Amino acid sequence: MITYKLLAEHKQDPVLGEYKTYGIAVEQEDTVIRVIEDISPDREKVGRLIGLFNSERLSPSQLDEAVENFLYDFEV
Amino acid sequence: MICELCPRKCRVERSQERFGYCGVGELPKIARAALHFDEEPPISGTGGAGTIFFSGCNLRCVFCQNYAISAEDTGKVVTPYQLSEEYRKLEAIGAQNIEFVTPSHYIEAILKSLEYYQPRLPLIWNSSGYDSVESLRQLDGIIDIYLPDFKYSDNALAKRLSNCGDYVETAIAAIGEMIRQQPETVIENGVMKRGVIIRHLVLPSHTKNSIGVLEIIKKKYGTRAAVSLMAQYFPAGKAEEYPDINRKLTKREYHKVLDSFFDLGLDGFAQELDSSDKKYVPEWNYK
Numbered sequence: 001m002i003t004y005k006l007l008a009e010h011k012q013d014p015v016l017g018e019y020k021t022y023g024i025a026v027e028q029e030d031t032v033i034r035v036i037e038d039i040s041p042d043r044e045k046v047g048r049l050i051g052l053f054n055s056e057r058l059s060p061s062q063l064d065e066a067v068e069n070f071l072y073d074f075e076v
Numbered sequence: 077m078i079c080e081l082c083p084r085k086c087r088v089e090r091s092q093e094r095f096g097y098c099g100v101g102e103l104p105k106i107a108r109a110a111l112h113f114d115e116e117p118p119i120s121g122t123g124g125a126g127t128i129f130f131s132g133c134n135l136r137c138v139f140c141q142n143y144a145i146s147a148e149d150t151g152k153v154v155t156p157y158q159l160s161e162e163y164r165k166l167e168a169i170g171a172q173n174i175e176f177v178t179p180s181h182y183i184e185a186i187l188k189s190l191e192y193y194q195p196r197l198p199l200i201w202n203s204s205g206y207d208s209v210e211s212l213r214q215l216d217g218i219i220d221i222y223l224p225d226f227k228y229s230d231n232a233l234a235k236r237l238s239n240c241g242d243y244v245e246t247a248i249a250a251i252g253e254m255i256r257q258q259p260e261t262v263i264e265n266g267v268m269k270r271g272v273i274i275r276h277l278v279l280p281s282h283t284k285n286s287i288g289v290l291e292i293i294k295k296k297y298g299t300r301a302a303v304s305l306m307a308q309y310f311p312a313g314k315a316e317e318y319p320d321i322n323r324k325l326t327k328r329e330y331h332k333v334l335d336s337f338f339d340l341g342l343d344g345f346a347q348e349l350d351s352s353d354k355k356y357v358p359e360w361n362y363k
Binding site for chain 2: 021040
């Protein structure tokens with residue numbers, strides 16, 4: 001079974017200092033099979049995106065396209 | 077002067093004491109006049125662009141990286157004759173060109189200054205893109221290189237972030253006029269002599285806006301102008317009041333726009349993503 005989870009990372013920026021950015025980890029049977037890092041610093045939006053992927057049972061083969069669509073207008 | 081120089085057409089009688097929407101009076105106010113090496117390679121060349129930063133602006137971009145001069149009181153008022161003297165000085169120290177930055181509200185003063193002294197260098201008009209066609213026609217045969225911004229493909233976003241609800245159609249017309257005046261790009265020994273480069277600064281959370289800009293450029297102008305895709309955004313001015321732009325670009329956002337740039341077959345330049353730090357803000361030290 002495929003599960004999408006929130007991935008949080010800390011980044012260091014010379015101007016802004018430390019900040020958090022969020023990506024997606026794809027798990028299959030408790031094993032991470034794919035990671036897409038640094039999608040957006042907006043935790044709430046990435047969280048909603050993940051919720052949608054899980055509720056719609058998105059196939060991992062469509063993940064890249066789904067993330068690209070999100071990055072176009074940042075709407076979930 | 078009842079001012080209708082820019083599309084705002086605020087009709088204020090600009091003088092030493094009365095300021096237009098641009099925030100400045102009739103006489104030019106300069107924040108900096110110096111060699112600038114951080115422009116696109118054919119603009120800076122090896123000698124540097126002879127850049128004159130004017131104070132004031134006809135936009136109100138909340139994220140302005142030059143906020144100290146666009147919206148605050150930094151700079152020194154000069155006469156058109158004194159402005160022309162700056163051209164001589166920049167020529168003397170090896171400038172590749174004379175570059176007017178944010179000049180739209182000073183067209184008349186600049187034209188007057190060129191009567192005193194005509195530099196033997198290309199003249200560059202580096203503007204926000206919010207120029208009136210009527211005013212630009214006064215520059216026909218005078219400006220060699222146009223370097224306009226094309227900031228928005230979405231007027232609602234333009235209104236929200238730059239207080240400019242008619243930006244898109246105004247910039248399309250203005251850039252069309254610029255390309256009409258300078259339809260060919262001429263570069264000699266790596267230095268641009270004539271033509272148009274359209275700049276676009278990618279804003280965080282607004283890749284759709286950026287891709288829309290690139291699509292408009294391709295549709296309206298083809299490859300008659302080069303495009304300079306800029307990744308140097310950092311939160312400045314009042315950006316902290318706008319959560320969507322109160323951060324820097326992510327790699328994915330920028331690369332998404334960059335992919336469109338290549339897919340559309342546009343010509344031009346693209347900054348590296350690590351361009352987004354404050355080294356691109358000059359020191360406002362004109363005396």
